[in-house]
Amino acid sequence: MNKNELVAAVAEKSKLSKQDATTAVDSLFDVLQEAMAKGDDVRLVGFGTFSVSRREASKGRNPSTGAEVDIPARNVARFSPGKGLKDALNK
Incomplete structure (x- = not known):
C-alpha cells in the first residue's frame, strides 16, 4: 500500500x-x-511503538572492491508492534 x-x-x-x-x-x-x-517515543496502544535508537559507528566492506569503509554513527527509526497488531496478523 x-x-x-x-x-x-x-x-x-x-x-x-x-x-x-x-x-x-x-x-x-x-x-x-x-x-x-x-528523540521521543510514540506509543499507540494496541498498534505499536515508534522509537529512535542510536547506531554506533562501525567498519564495513565495499562488496565490489573489498575496501574497508567507515560507517558513521546515526539515529535510526524502530517500530515494535503492539499486542493488538500481532494478534490481527496471526488470526
Whole structure:
C-alpha cells in the first residue's frame, strides 16, 4: 500500500473527502516525524511503538572492491508492534 492508497482507504473508512484525508495523513506523518526527531517515543496502544535508537559507528566492506569503509554513527527509526497488531496478523 502506498500513500495514495492509504489516503483513499482513510477517506472511505472515515467518510472524509480525499482532501481532508490527505491532510489528516500528512499531519499524522508530520507529528510522528517531529516527535521522533526530538528523540521521543510514540506509543499507540494496541498498534505499536515508534522509537529512535542510536547506531554506533562501525567498519564495513565495499562488496565490489573489498575496501574497508567507515560507517558513521546515526539515529535510526524502530517500530515494535503492539499486542493488538500481532494478534490481527496471526488470526
